[in-house]
Amino acid sequence: TDQDWMKLALTLAEATTGQTGSNPMVGAVVINDGRLVGQGAHLRRGEAHAEVHALQMAGERARGGTIYVTLEPCNHHGQTPPCTEAILKTGIQRVVVGSTDPDSRVSGQGIARLQQAGLEVKTHVLQEECNRLNEAYFHHRLTGLPFVTLKMATTLDGKIASHTGDSRWVTNEISRERVHELRDQYQAILVGVQTVIADDPELTTRFKIGGKHPIRIIVDSQLRTPFTAKVIDVSTAPTLICTTEAAMKSEHAEQFQAKGVQLLECGAGNRVDLGLMLQQLGKQGILSLLVEGGGTINGSLLAEHRVQKVIAFIAPKILGGKRSLSAIGDPSPDRMADAIELDQISWEQYGNDLCVTGYVKPTTSDEK
Amino acid sequence: TDQDWMKLALTLAEATTGQTGSNPMVGAVVINDGRLVGQGAHLRRGEAHAEVHALQMAGERARGGTIYVTLEPCNHHGQTPPCTEAILKTGIQRVVVGSTDPDSRVSGQGIARLQQAGLEVKTHVLQEECNRLNEAYFHHRLTGLPFVTLKMATTLDGKIASHTGDSRWVTNEISRERVHELRDQYQAILVGVQTVIADDPELTTRFKIGGKHPIRIIVDSQLRTPFTAKVIDVSTAPTLICTTEAAMKSEHAEQFQAKGVQLLECGAGNRVDLGLMLQQLGKQGILSLLVEGGGTINGSLLAEHRVQKVIAFIAPKILGGKRSLSAIGDPSPDRMADAIELDQISWEQYGNDLCVTGYVKPTTSDEK
Amino acid sequence: TDQDWMKLALTLAEATTGQTGSNPMVGAVVINDGRLVGQGAHLRRGEAHAEVHALQMAGERARGGTIYVTLEPCNHHGQTPPCTEAILKTGIQRVVVGSTDPDSRVSGQGIARLQQAGLEVKTHVLQEECNRLNEAYFHHRLTGLPFVTLKMATTLDGKIASHTGDSRWVTNEISRERVHELRDQYQAILVGVQTVIADDPELTTRFKIGGKHPIRIIVDSQLRTPFTAKVIDVSTAPTLICTTEAAMKSEHAEQFQAKGVQLLECGAGNRVDLGLMLQQLGKQGILSLLVEGGGTINGSLLAEHRVQKVIAFIAPKILGGKRSLSAIGDPSPDRMADAIELDQISWEQYGNDLCVTGYVKPTTSDEK
Amino acid sequence: TDQDWMKLALTLAEATTGQTGSNPMVGAVVINDGRLVGQGAHLRRGEAHAEVHALQMAGERARGGTIYVTLEPCNHHGQTPPCTEAILKTGIQRVVVGSTDPDSRVSGQGIARLQQAGLEVKTHVLQEECNRLNEAYFHHRLTGLPFVTLKMATTLDGKIASHTGDSRWVTNEISRERVHELRDQYQAILVGVQTVIADDPELTTRFKIGGKHPIRIIVDSQLRTPFTAKVIDVSTAPTLICTTEAAMKSEHAEQFQAKGVQLLECGAGNRVDLGLMLQQLGKQGILSLLVEGGGTINGSLLAEHRVQKVIAFIAPKILGGKRSLSAIGDPSPDRMADAIELDQISWEQYGNDLCVTGYVKPTTSDEK
Numbered sequence A, B, C, D: 001t002d003q004d005w006m007k008l009a010l011t012l013a014e015a016t017t018g019q020t021g022s023n024p025m026v027g028a029v030v031i032n033d034g035r036l037v038g039q040g041a042h043l044r045r046g047e048a049h050a051e052v053h054a055l056q057m058a059g060e061r062a063r064g065g066t067i068y069v070t071l072e073p074c075n076h077h078g079q080t081p082p083c084t085e086a087i088l089k090t091g092i093q094r095v096v097v098g099s100t101d102p103d104s105r106v107s108g109q110g111i112a113r114l115q116q117a118g119l120e121v122k123t124h125v126l127q128e129e130c131n132r133l134n135e136a137y138f139h140h141r142l143t144g145l146p147f148v149t150l151k152m153a154t155t156l157d158g159k160i161a162s163h164t165g166d167s168r169w170v171t172n173e174i175s176r177e178r179v180h181e182l183r184d185q186y187q188a189i190l191v192g193v194q195t196v197i198a199d200d201p202e203l204t205t206r207f208k209i210g211g212k213h214p215i216r217i218i219v220d221s222q223l224r225t226p227f228t229a230k231v232i233d234v235s236t237a238p239t240l241i242c243t244t245e246a247a248m249k250s251e252h253a254e255q256f257q258a259k260g261v262q263l264l265e266c267g268a269g270n271r272v273d274l275g276l277m278l279q280q281l282g283k284q285g286i287l288s289l290l291v292e293g294g295g296t297i298n299g300s301l302l303a304e305h306r307v308q309k310v311i312a313f314i315a316p317k318i319l320g321g322k323r324s325l326s327a328i329g330d331p332s333p334d335r336m337a338d339a340i341e342l343d344q345i346s347w348e349q350y351g352n353d354l355c356v357t358g359y360v361k362p363t364t365s366d367e368k
């Protein structure tokens, strides 16, 4: 059935998790007379789209067949020629589409082109699964901003470190490995300067085999990042410091740039303007951002409603202590009713740790 | 099979949850020639034991039969005559036991008595389930102390209230109803005086039908509990204030006693000696204690390793804020490795809330 | 909740499976102020009803409480006084009922009596489960006939024995043990005379402990049952031979009766009139009948639509062979569409054997 | 992990079910630095192997990578050049294999070639799943014979038709659709001549879209197949009649051949020698055979232990009747212990029908 073949296309797309960069993950399958004659996935930005691989494998047998694509075929000349033309050339007669393209300017144009040429087009097959697969891509197309996911790793009482800053380890090995998988899947990772000063993290992806390092972004209003910090070494991965107009003019700024660190001016105030920051990151083509703390940057992003998704790892232990560090810093809301609510909750178990995933519910004020 | 009949006895015992007070929940079933001839449960402290009900229903047909009891039959004269004698009188030939009595002074005596009289006795049938059913009773018998369960209800980031003290509501209705079920099951409920001052709670069990109010215990070193506090009204349920030697001599003390509030002297120091407090509560026959905060008392009990079980309700929302209140107060440990670890973890889902239950792992120092 | 307490009452009733004879299985629970104060089940025909046991355990605490009963309380003087009066005496205020009594002459009278006395009555709580528990009892009350269950045990190709009659063993040990459980649960077991001649079965319940032997019924139109047959020995269990008017007058008939075998005249024709037979068995108080073959009697009962339920054990083996014996004999219908259809199908797995249970679907002609 | 990527390769292979003819289904995946760079499946006999498709998609990025293949790569020149050479050319450094090639003459040669060339080879990853996927192919390679699956569709009492031959319908629509899926998956379908005479079936695959017709094989010792039978029309699918030496010489034989029907001489006796028949079908490259009755051919094949797998659809209905037709004909064994036993049993539910699948257990005599 259409659903079975789309499911195969989805499986092909999912197998490319973490490797398509700012491009969406897409899978395609070509069927003729009930038989598989081609299959493909988009492997890497700048390379052939999924449809091209699948049609190439199908060759002559695409004629009269059906192509299943998880995302609406493109209709414009990008780094590759439009897939609609590739499809038309092969004599495909029917196109089954999962997600339509979220970009309102181009959405539906691929489908329209195919229909005008007389092909039968069916849309919205396993649409929810296809949308979810590229949630960051879709969010970026619709808003121009990166999709922001806040990652937390806390004890049962919400603590991330002792008052001395000791945090080795909150969660177990399985959870920590899962964090490296997340880093591999996100285009960029973001931390506040306090985390850099306190922990001097590398913010890289550590896998047994392969894996991509995310772009490392530091929110640092006064350019307090030490020159000796590990993240300043851009030989492993690019680093970007988001700072203020004033700090951009300091001597420090030049020195960072001399080391190959990119600086991004985010407003003329004393503190980085987070809204401006995300707009600029979005323009630079960063679709997905994994926020890994500390509490201050977490708190600000949440309070300004700039977070779309939360992934919380919870270890079954209790640290306690008023001076112990919590995952989320100020602002401190007056009312419990001001808490940020999550929905579409799911739970996973990693050993004895628990991982709660949810999406930030739009508030009334967001809806204005 | 023996397991099937013991399972029925367990079902009968579980049906008495919350109503046996400081007595264990016990179920009994009498079988003769493969047929059910009697069944019973211990319903209320001071009333007939499970065996007696089951044997009474069986009447003459107990002769030659088998009795299944979830807990070793008693062999001493208490409020009722010993069940061993009741069993022997009926001509029962075989006794199948779930848990043996945990009290080392009497453990095995019931079984020994029955064996000496020539009955066949089989033990440890579904023992783990039978032990778990009366975990508080067993803990009290072995240590003389109440079984202490810490209940938490927090946001995903571990907060219980905003900096203004607003906590309406952290968790959803299902979770809150579940808390009232817990209050019904525990003999006593304990809070710190700060909670009384801040929230003025009733600390009663609110069910649609029935339910027992737990004994309300306040830890209050300087007798700061307001006379107008709802918990001071002992017409709904008994109240007990744990305080210090010095405070016992104050005028306040007399006034509380005049209102029918019991005072318990817990040490000569400035603060209530929690170890002494638990010893005295244990001696007063309190087997199970549900601790409901606030952070100070939670933190002290945990740090002194006086908690056996933790039940944490977690709502999928994030409050954030440095001044927001955490579930567990001081002391603030230096190292993450000092966190209290839980094991035998289980998870339950109440709507979108999550409930994590675990038992405090004994630490090396505990084992000395 | 009402459902939880009714579930406990159901558990109590189920524990009496096989021991209430022609009486229904009934469980009762008494609750006061949310607490269990009494529980009971009807243990054996002629003894106290479930309500009586439960109320006796409750004693004074029944007053103002609620009684949960799986079956409408009786309102007539039978072997015991009416339960409605027992309930009224105790001061119970609310009665929750699972099944209403199926007997149209008395149905609802118990409930009406209680309501007239001012009690609150709620019915149909877990009704489906309560009805299913006593499906034979209900069928007998409604039709006057025994509830007939056909048990089959075949190979995957529907064979019960080789052409030589060898049938050791079709199914595995677990399945065969399950058959003995069925015999324990049914009041009577029925076979054709050919099975007696061919296999000389005992038709008793063989358990490790206890178990009831069913009444053994042989359909034997010409009284061909050998005097040496094991089933003729009534010292283990009663035996009843259903035969014809003519055969009743034979010398054989007297000899059987001399041995203590009961004879039942079923019509003046050459063959036993199965409809007449079931009517008479129903009148004798036989509520449930397990038919265990052979093929001839199975075929006749099915074709005459006298079977309510089928329990088919299927072993994963193939015997094959045109002369091998099938489970169901003649008549041989002309069309596949004449097959007897089952619904409410359920499947169970016993080792590698499979057990299919279903209820005979009423045909159009049945509905006239 | 290796298992995850092999699972993807298996998914690709499974998607080709029914379309590779006598070739095995094979899937391949190429990974470099933890990233998917190529994927492919063998689509159709005579076309590129899975490895070739996957390596072609990978292009330059295969160098230094790992290829996952569900079946050991071939090392001989067939219709396509050996895959071992294709792998070596690309600079792949590691090969992960599911099943080794079952053909004892070539087994391990592909692996040996790759190891000699210095590649790291890991075998037996998800081997059981990979073997099961091509069970017919493996059986054929090991024995030279087709893998024989007996399909039955019976009532609960093992009947396939009434005494008049009426069999519309035993099973429900879902089961019957599933049979057409089986026909699509098997290379050939076999029936006895009696079935052709009685039912005049087409023996084709009827799908909504696509599907392959199996080769239709009739066992017909005396060439009694009517010239008007639907299976004689070879315009839809090829037909093959297995007959005897004597019948081959008859005038009929020529007439069949003139119509395009292939005749296969299977022994000089009165009846088709089934062993000889299977040997010849195996030599003709028929790997998988679905036997669809009637009873006579089913019985003979089973009795001669020529069946490997049984798929039994069971409808929850009872036909009864001595003259009704059973699924399996003669021979009629003397003892129940002579029944053919199945193991590795699995059950599936299609609506109210049940489908039991099992593999014929080797008997002692088979093992000689």
Ligand SMILES: [Zn+2]
Binding pocket: A049, A051, A073, A074, A082, A083, A084
């Ligand atoms: Zn494209």
Ligand SMILES: [Zn+2]
Binding pocket: B049, B051, B073, B074, B081, B082, B083, B084
């Ligand atoms: Zn006792």
Ligand SMILES: [Zn+2]
Binding pocket: C049, C051, C073, C074, C081, C082, C083, C084
């Ligand atoms: Zn009654």
Ligand SMILES: [Zn+2]
Binding pocket: D049, D051, D073, D074, D082, D083, D084
């Ligand atoms: Zn190859």
